[in-house]
Amino acid sequence: MLQDPHSMDHKKEKQAAIFEAACSVIREKGFHQARIVDIARHAGISYGLVYHYFGSKADLFDAISKEWWDGLYAMMDQCESQPASIDDRLAMIVNYFLDLYERRPNLVHVFIAEISRSTANLTPARLEFFTRFFDRTERIMAGAQDLGTLRKDVKPRYLTYIFLGALEGFISTMVMGEQLLKGREQRKRIARGILDVFFYGASASGQD
Amino acid sequence: MLQDPHSMDHKKEKQAAIFEAACSVIREKGFHQARIVDIARHAGISYGLVYHYFGSKADLFDAISKEWWDGLYAMMDQCESQPASIDDRLAMIVNYFLDLYERRPNLVHVFIAEISRSTANLTPARLEFFTRFFDRTERIMAGAQDLGTLRKDVKPRYLTYIFLGALEGFISTMVMGEQLLKGREQRKRIARGILDVFFYGASASGQD
Amino acid sequence: MLQDPHSMDHKKEKQAAIFEAACSVIREKGFHQARIVDIARHAGISYGLVYHYFGSKADLFDAISKEWWDGLYAMMDQCESQPASIDDRLAMIVNYFLDLYERRPNLVHVFIAEISRSTANLTPARLEFFTRFFDRTERIMAGAQDLGTLRKDVKPRYLTYIFLGALEGFISTMVMGEQLLKGREQRKRIARGILDVFFYGASASGQD
Amino acid sequence: MLQDPHSMDHKKEKQAAIFEAACSVIREKGFHQARIVDIARHAGISYGLVYHYFGSKADLFDAISKEWWDGLYAMMDQCESQPASIDDRLAMIVNYFLDLYERRPNLVHVFIAEISRSTANLTPARLEFFTRFFDRTERIMAGAQDLGTLRKDVKPRYLTYIFLGALEGFISTMVMGEQLLKGREQRKRIARGILDVFFYGASASGQD
DNA sequence: GATGAATGAGTGTTCATTCAT
DNA sequence: AATGAATGAACACTCATTCAT
Secondary structure: OOOOOOOHHHHHHHHHHHHHHHHHHHHHHOOOOOOHHHHHHHHOOOHHHHHHHOOOHHHHHHHHHHHHHHHHHHHHHHHHHOOOOHHHHHHHHHHHHHHHHHHOHHHHHHHHHHHOOOOOOOOHHHHHHHHHHHHHHHHHHHHHHHOOOEOOOOOHHHHHHHHHHHHHHHHHHHHHHOOOOOHHHHHHHHHHHHHHHHHHOOEHHHHO | OOOOOOOHHHHHHHHHHHHHHHHHHHHHHOOOOOOHHHHHHHHOOOHHHHHHHOOOHHHHHHHHHHHHHHHHHHHHHHHHHOOOOHHHHHHHHHHHHHHHHHHOHHHHHHHHHHHOOOOOOOOHHHHHHHHHHHHHHHHHHHHHHHOOOEOOOOOHHHHHHHHHHHHHHHHHHHHHOOOOOOHHHHHHHHHHHHHHHHHHOOEHHHHO | OOOOOOOHHHHHHHHHHHHHHHHHHHHHHOOOOOOHHHHHHHHOOOHHHHHHHOOOHHHHHHHHHHHHHHHHHHHHHHHHHOOOOHHHHHHHHHHHHHHHHHHOHHHHHHHHHHHOOOOOOOOHHHHHHHHHHHHHHHHHHHHHHHOOOEOOOOOHHHHHHHHHHHHHHHHHHHHHOOOOOOHHHHHHHHHHHHHHHHHHOOEHHHHO | OOOOOOOHHHHHHHHHHHHHHHHHHHHHHOOOOOOHHHHHHHHOOOHHHHHHHOOOHHHHHHHHHHHHHHHHHHHHHHHHHOOOOHHHHHHHHHHHHHHHHHHOHHHHHHHHHHHOOOOOOOOHHHHHHHHHHHHHHHHHHHHHHHOOOEOOOOOHHHHHHHHHHHHHHHHHHHHHHOOOOOHHHHHHHHHHHHHHHHHHOOEHHHHO
8 A cells, every 4th residue: 555656645644744844843943944955854855845745834834733723622622522520621631732742742842832922923813723722711611610610700711821821831841941751650740730730729728 | 412322321222222123023023024124114223223233133132032031030039039928929920020011012022922932042041041930930939838838749840830831821822812901900810810820729619 | 968957967067157157257356246146147047056056155266266276286296296307397387377377267367366365364274275385396396406407595495486476477467467378379488488587597698 | 743633744644544554454354354444443543534534445445555556666766767787676676575575564465465466446547557567677678688688588578577476476475474574684585586596597507 | 533323235145936857 | 756956035234434423
């Protein structure tokens, strides 16, 4: 199957290879410093071929962006589809991020460093992705407030910012410092820490 | 009085004007898209003059970076110098950020979007600024744990990430959405929200 | 046959074309006045292509420099390798210069006007090329002194300076005045003049 | 007298200071690399003042050029005005160059490196200076041929090129290698070498 | 006379993109 | 599909020159 260069698989494989190379190079040098030549070289192909599989540098970036948001929204679909406690729901989000960082650190890195902060090219369309994600998280928070599981004196929007901010802050720091998650154990501890503090606070009284 | 172009004041003013123009343009277009011409035009001068006051585009960026860190470290000095409860200390940090965002949104924006995530050109020297800031915050957290004010079952480093992450997440969202703080009242509510959730948790039990 | 732009030959030809264009433009305007656009235009290509074949303007200049020294040293190798009288050896040097000026006046011009006098950027490495050439010529002179063919009361180093100076002076003047060698006859007369005067002096008694 | 800043002397002194600074900087960096700022700094004044005393960078260069040619022609006047043997006349020229190099190495350096080879901006007017100098030297050579002191089988023009070439070659080498004349003794030996070889040849038979 | 802030033409270089092979 | 030669828009930066003070 893989021998046939005309198969759909072959095309997808090549595309995926370029995709990964792009993530890797963009992670290392940033979007603007990442040259098409670098990406092609990293993928082991000629740079002309990049244009065969992706129309332009911007398209390549859009593909990465899409990959990120598709995955995130798929997780959110699952998160909201079934009845679950607020603890479980937020745990699902936290674990999704940590999981993804273990499996595809380059993708997460690119999101953190390039997508999440690129005010520069932040078209309304791009902003929409963020807004929708925040809205859905807010809905989860609001639902838990309605059920009486979350405190009501802080706006659900604020809870969203705090929760996602704490999570992203954690990821960012790992990304910035290039620290890798060392094993399942550490990941659990981190997830536990974030969720515990978010639910019960950092105050000493919270742990008793 | 200000007519004398040779006076020290005049020089500082011009430099400050270019500085602000740079923040503004970089905020709008991102560092790489920000052309020196744009900055000059925004400051109402010829672009050659930018090079008279700042050696290069990188120098200009370094100046912005320095401005940010100088301010932040000055605040941290104050924060650590006097005896205070953990609540007061963290409130000081939160308020510093929110304050600065009110007074100099462009500077904060540039930090959030360009400095805090520029993994690309993250030299060890630049990383050092972050590390030191995290270290100092961690020390505050650890101190409060020793005093029994903060829970001990979460590493002080993690508490740091969660706290600063939540704070930065909040700021980021404002920055990304170009939302301005609407009045002292809203700022207080936000500060209260972040600190409350961090200390006592988002759980409904925390508010009782 | 030459249609294949990927062949080695094609590449070498293009490079050579740019090389010659560079010599020509540099000859006409001097190194600093020679713009890459000029060179490209002269070679009938876009200026971006110059960077495809040569890394930078400096590289282009280095290539010219290398071409010059390679040729000169190859001649010197031949000059020193076989047993020959001092007359023949120096004749070989003189003829090499005059020959080259006929075949590649631009190259000689660039050497005379740009390389041989660029004290400005005279790195130790560049100086080395001159020193080695002088050293080898000096060795030839010293050898002839040992054999009793050249007078011993003038240091071989001085003889070198005088001989090469006279030769270069001649070439320079042609270069400066843009005079072309008019035929084999004139070239012979010039070579004869330089060698005769060097060996037997300009004094009237020398010709008897 | 020197106290009066309005005196002619003061102006001339300032001009001379700038002139010397220009020679020095141009010698060190070449004409195109020599910035007005460098020259001003070297002269201990502000760069604006350079424009007060010299109209432009080109004017400054012209002044240097004029200084060179004025001196040279003054010497030639003397050389030709009185009856003298060809030996004495050529000795006068040789000594003039060596003398000047001792007294004003920067000026000589600038001539060798910048004026004598600047084909780039070689206007007919500039070329005229060279031509006239060569013509006058040629006339001296021709005169000696008529008197039977110099061999007639080499064109006087060629003798000129050979003689001045040898002389300039010597100077150039000193200039390039930054070798300074070490004392009166060495200068005499060099002058003797150049003249001896020019008159009697380098051949061993010439010295017997 | 003296200063240096201000200007902007000029140019080397990069790199996304196209396209002939 | 695959290659890489070819193109040229875009931009940082330099520096001679002017001129208000």
